[in-house]
Amino acid sequence: MELFTNQVLAGIATGAIYACMALAVVMIFQAIDHLNFAQGEMAMFSTFISWQLMQWGLPYWWAFLATLIISFVGGIAIERLLFKPLAKAPILTNVAGFIALFAIVNSVAGLIWDFTIKQYPSPFGSSPFLGSQLISTHQAGMIGVTILLLIALYLFFQFTRIGLAMRAAASLPESARLVGINTSWMIALGWGMASAIGAIAGILIAPVVFLEPNMMGGVLIYGFAAAVLGGLSSPLGAVIGGFLVGIFENLAGTYIPGVGNELKLPIALALIITVLVVKPAGLLGRPIVKRV
Amino acid sequence: MLVTHMRLGAFSAALALLAASSSGALAQKKYDTGASDTEIKIGNIMPYSGPASAYGVIGKTEEAYFKKINAEGGINGRKINFVSYDDAYSPPKTVEQARKLVESDEVLIVFNPLGTPPNTAIQKYMNSKKVPQLFVATGATKWNDPKDFPWTMGWQPNYQSETQIYAKYILKHKPDAKIGILYQNDDYGKDYLKGFKDGLGAKAASMIVVEESYEVSQPTIDSHIVKLKSSGADVFMNITTPKFAAQAIKKNAEIGWKPLHFLNNVSASIGSVIKPAGYEASQDIISSAYLKDPTDKQWEKDAGMIAWNQFLDKYYPEANRADASVMYAYTVAQGLVHVLKACGDDLTRANIMKQAASIKDLELGGLLPGVKVNTSATDFAPISQVQLMKFKGETWELFGEILTGDVGG
């Protein structure tokens, strides 16, 4: 039983990582109605920027704030420069664009900061949280920030004009244009916000996994899985999905005899696909009805 | 063991003598494709892109080192032309690049290609073409097989012999140990694991209480550490690459697990593992080494280290000196230069293999004092000596004798 609680707690701790990333995934999905494969790399790059700023002597929170602004502007710039021209191109061509962006960001980061791991500080420290050695104060802080972010996003999308306009622009672009929403800029704004949320995710994840150009590769797979499991249209679903994937994975690794340990990830993914087969829009996603 | 080793030593000495006298007798110049009066063409394959791109720095350091050799007049007057290609750590691409090097660029040898799967993919091809696949950059045990693959030679101490040394240490100093193992689920991790189990012998089954494996695609290994701790193990065999090693060290400290911790040499760098993980969390970890760690203060005034720093200042100033791969590449490039010099004017592929198999007690600036390069016609494992070390304060303390752990291929 102790092993069980331990694994669940450890699952929640790693789940927080996935949840963070999943939020950024949902954010971009709200804006462009698609998954951005370069998102993890963009988050990694933002984290490196904040690390560099701290190396240059900026205090943590100033570096944090500066990184958020740089990432937000950078996200908008990427959309304007690289993806706006592709707006009329087929979706699959856009996906190829994401892959190209992935390659560029990863390679440039490797050249600038090389591939050795860097230590990244945590604002919350890393002592045991509430006496439990399984969750550190950093991980607790991470869960806290994720929940705050979730609430902020919920309020933004439900109650602000811009938030509503963004949702409208993503799901019904033509109708949105008719009511006077500048859909093109809504998409750019979505990129900016997704990039900034990605930066927060990266900054929270880096103290746990260490900072290096490939740090987001694995995280992104889990982030996608979590977001899809929870329902891509629901930030709450994404966060729940993140924690579920973390717990799933640990329990599969611990309790499925023989192959569990070696096949943790495939088993977790298979479970998610099973869930999707039963509930194709994810746990909390809205089903989409197509009109012929 | 000792006796056979001495015999081998004597045998290789005789062979070296023979080689020296024969190359003296045949003073006229002899060349194979890729060598001429002015140039020696060396091929190389590295993962400059893709998942293993961290190792690309090895190719870059080698290129810088050959630039230095060329600037200083080359090898017996010949300049090294270093052609290095990217295989992204994908075996089909390695085959394509190896064939391009051999058939299109017409290199003399392929030197230090990286990774066990990529090297396995080209081994048969290289041997059928009779082109040396020299000093491969992998610690797998199978490269020391001169009988079946006379054109392939390893370089660094192999993984299996390293964990055998830890196993023997455990049997001697902690015979009642309960061992927990964490290993990377690939050829590298499995090789280390095998060596460890072989080293424990019959007691392996009873001593190892838990074995955990992880995939490189996993973001963290925290849950494995939790499981290892709850198994009650008091010895931790940590077979992980740098990022995961640092995570493991840090997590151990966080959850208060203090086993006797053995860390594989792959991740023993102070600059790129121990420091990010934290000095305090790393106290008393045991590992082994054959290279000097440039980030370890004890070598600050060492002559070999000073030469290394001068080389980097001049030819590769942007190199990250905390990256263990830079020292590795420097040393293996020196090894190649030694072999090429020994070849004199007979730059045939056969002679290169012959000279590579006749290295006797070669000492290189980057190797630990006492660690020497030795090969023979039957021993294609150039470096097979390591020394144990324990982390104290902010530096590795070497202890015990220089150990030899040759495992046949």
Add this chain to the structure above:
Amino acid sequence: MSAAEEVVTEAPAIEAVPKRAMTLGLGTSLVVLAALAIAPLFVKNFIIFQMTMLLIYALAVLALNILTGGSGQFSLGQSAFYAVGAYTSAILMEHFGMNYALTLPIAGVICFAFGFVFGQPALRLSGVYLALATFALAVAMPQLLKLGFFEHWTGGVQGLVVTKPDAPFGLPMSQDMWLYYFTLVIAIGIYIASINLLRSRSGRAFMAIRDNEIAASAMGVDVALYKTLAFGVSAGITGVAGGLGAIAVQFVAPDGYTITLAISLFLGMVVGGVGWLPGSIVGSAFIIFVPNIAEGISKGLSGAVFGVLLFLVIFLVPHGARQVAMVAQQMLGKLKKN
């Protein structure tokens, strides 16, 4: 969240490609064929090897094209089928001493079955969800291949070395050249069969599903059957390509069949033009040669150079090689009129 269900008139993810536009004219085909048949006589063995790989990846891209361009299903998991094909051939050749040529149909059939079975759960998924499911398959495959349980056959993490076949009947040609022509014949066969498949009743059913699934089912197309069939056919062809790849490379290992391969094949399809079968070979050339070019420009930034080149291509021709071919055709047409 809002209780009302959203109703969307969704544009199909894959644009409709009329079936005649999916192929090349007879004249052009013959010219390409002649070039492919004669070229190896004039180049080094190494180039022949590259050309063999070109054909093999072209087959794999073609297979994806049938799935995505034909039936509108998106897959990031083709590397898994490729791996199964490669391992099937390798295991049959090395453990059972089977002739290499005989292993290919077996690899094809096994992969067809695998794809057909995988197509069942995939039926319920579409768009990003299907992308994730296939992506999961690609991520899982190398781990499955490494599994200790199969190690006796797969060689585990070490992989399997495969023997390269000699030319039969004492033909005076190198192993590489023989394998090239062998691959070429298979590739042509599969290409012709694929074109015929898309022109047949099944092909029309695929395209009806791609363009509008609901309308297709209203017209009496068995959507479930044809969708899974498309998966099966695509996987089968990919499997044959994988088997050929194993023979040409002479080695199979889990590291050769990672998600990177699936992504490469996907890029090949986009660059070649989604739904345009002859584009497959252009796409295949892109994924083989552009990384080499990128690396030639800069070692440290090869990934970035590759990304930039890819962006250039999709900016200039968002519809891939198909667009180039269409423009060329129009210009030819104008010339003829004048």
